Structures are given as C-alpha cells and as structure tokens.
Amino acid sequence: MKGIGLFFSPTGTTKKAVMKVYESLGLEGILYDLTEVNLRNEIPRIEENEVVVIGAPVYSGRIPALFEAYLKQLVFKGNPVVILGVYGNRAFEDALLEMKDIVGAAGGRVVGAAAVIGEHSYSPLLAGGRPDEEDLKKIGDFARGVERNLREGGGVSVPGNHPYRERKPRTPMGPVTSEACIQCKLCANSCPVGAIAYEDCRLVDETRCISCQRCIHICPVEAKVFDARVNPMVAGLIRDYGAIRREPEFFLE
Numbered sequence: 001m002k003g004i005g006l007f008f009s010p011t012g013t014t015k016k017a018v019m020k021v022y023e024s025l026g027l028e029g030i031l032y033d034l035t036e037v038n039l040r041n042e043i044p045r046i047e048e049n050e051v052v053v054i055g056a057p058v059y060s061g062r063i064p065a066l067f068e069a070y071l072k073q074l075v076f077k078g079n080p081v082v083i084l085g086v087y088g089n090r091a092f093e094d095a096l097l098e099m100k101d102i103v104g105a106a107g108g109r110v111v112g113a114a115a116v117i118g119e120h121s122y123s124p125l126l127a128g129g130r131p132d133e134e135d136l137k138k139i140g141d142f143a144r145g146v147e148r149n150l151r152e153g154g155g156v157s158v159p160g161n162h163p164y165r166e167r168k169p170r171t172p173m174g175p176v177t178s179e180a181c182i183q184c185k186l187c188a189n190s191c192p193v194g195a196i197a198y199e200d201c202r203l204v205d206e207t208r209c210i211s212c213q214r215c216i217h218i219c220p221v222e223a224k225v226f227d228a229r230v231n232p233m234v235a236g237l238i239r240d241y242g243a244i245r246r247e248p249e250f251f252l253e
C-alpha cells in the first residue's frame with residue numbers, strides 16, 4: 001500500500017511509534033519528520049490512494065500548537081488516516097480528538113487511533129524507555145485492526161472534550177548551557193523552532209522555545225539542562241505518575 005507519514009517528535013518517541021505503524025501496515029512512501037523546521041514550510045500533496053499516518057506528542061493535553069497549525073494546512077481526498085498521540089504517562093486528554101477533528105475537516109477519514117506511552121521529555125523517571133517492546137507489539141496488533149477497517153470502511157471515535165483544554169500562555173524559559181558546551185551546533189541545527197543561536201549555542205530565545213527538550217536530549221556532552229523553574233512541576237509528575245505503568249489505548253470503532 002502507498003503511504004505518507006507526518007509526525008513531530010522532538011525526543012524521538014513519537015517517531016518510534018509512527019515508524020512501527022508504518023512498518024506493520026507495510027506502507028511504502030515518504031515519512032516526513034516535521035521536527036525539522038524547514039520541512040514544515042512545505043505542505044506535501046496527499047494522493048488519493050495513500051494511507052496517511054500522523055503522529056504527535058501530547059503537550060498539556062493537546063497536540064503542540066505549531067503542529068496543529070501545520071496539520072490544518074493539509075488537504076485530504078477521502079484518505080484513510082491513522083492518528084497517534086504519544087504521551088508521558090500522565091494523560092492524553094484532547095490530543096486525539098483534536099487530530100481527528102482536523103483530519104475530518106480537511107476531508108480525511110480516521111480509520112484507527114492510538115494513545116501510546118512515551119518516555120516523558122522532562123524525565124526518564126516517567127515512562128523511561130517507552131514505547132518498549134511490549135508497546136511495539138501492541139502497536140503491531142493495532143495495525144491488523146487498521147487493516148480490517150481499511151477493508152471494511154470502518155471509522156473510529158476517540159475520547160476528548162469540546163472545547164479542548166485551553167492553551168495557557170507560556171512563561172518564557174529555555175535550556176541553560178554549562179561550560180561543557182563545545183559549540184558543535186547540533187542543538188542549534190536541530191531546534192524545531194530555531195530558538196538557539198548558531199553563532200553561540202548558549203544564546204536562546206526563550207520566547208520562541210517550546211520546552212520540547214530536544215536540545216537537552218541531543219547534546220553529545222550533556223551541556224544543557226532545562227530552566228530549574230520546571231523542577232517542582234517535574235517532581236510532582238514523578239510523585240504522581242512515576243510508579244504507575246499506563247498501557248497504550250487503541251481506538252478502532
């Protein structure tokens with residue numbers, strides 16, 4: 001089957017889940033990693049016979065605002081679409097509903113939806129190492145259900161509320177860089193919003209930063225940590241959700 005994959009994945013967990021769906025469905029076609037800032041400037045043309053797989057991390061119970069804006073530019077031609085929301089062991093709230101609404105409004109038909117657990121961007125003490133082998137196996141089984149819906153024309157309903165959870169204005173903050181920084185430019189080159197200065201990777205535009213933690217994960221010398229103001233929030237998450245194992249949920253009806 002021909003396919004097209006579109007995902008945003010600053011710390012790689014969404015990418016892992018999307019790739020598993022793609023591979024399990026045996027899709028052939030391009031996977032667009034829209035974490036790459038330049039790729040988001042172009043909107044790919046979706047052909048009639050393509051199965052579309054869309055994946056987003058959950059940020060505050062929603063999909064990231066920049067990915068929402070991107071998805072709203074897509075045009076479908078009645079395509080079957082699989083949507084994946086990847087979240088860090090707390091909750092996915094309105095993320096799947098939001099994606100389903102966007103797809104439906106643009107002429108697509110959601111044939112499968114999944115809320116998958118991914119290691120929390122802020123701490124490996126929250127769902128560390130996930131999605132793991134067990135999760136990937138379940139995603140593989142989910143793909144069999146998607147195939148059935150593709151054959152039989154089924155659509156799905158997903159949980160969530162209207163209006164969606166409100167996006168709160170963000171306090172400007174960003175990564176802090178230690179003396180270990182070797183100015184390799186990896187962070188500046190891979191920041192999804194271009195918030196890190198290429199000339200000096202220690203300089204960050206905190207108003208642009210979306211707190212995705214990509215620079216912290218990608219730094220080869222661990223020179224970056226995030227603004228300590230998030231520590232109490234992260235400690236609270238670890239206290240409340242660190243010891244539980246949530247399981248992925250799949251929506252095929």
Ligand SMILES: Cc1cc2nc3c(=O)[nH]c(=O)nc-3n(C[C@H](O)[C@H](O)[C@H](O)COP(=O)(O)O)c2cc1C
Pocket residue numbers: 008009010011012013014015056057058059060061062086087088089090091092117118119120121122210211212213
């Ligand atoms: C700004 C921000 C907000 C987040 N909000 C939530 C949330 O509301 N619920 C949750 O369970 N996880 C939340 N997470 C964790 C991510 O959803 C999770 O780590 C996901 O696997 C990240 O995807 P990625 O690896 O593709 O970047 C948040 C992460 C970030 C950076």
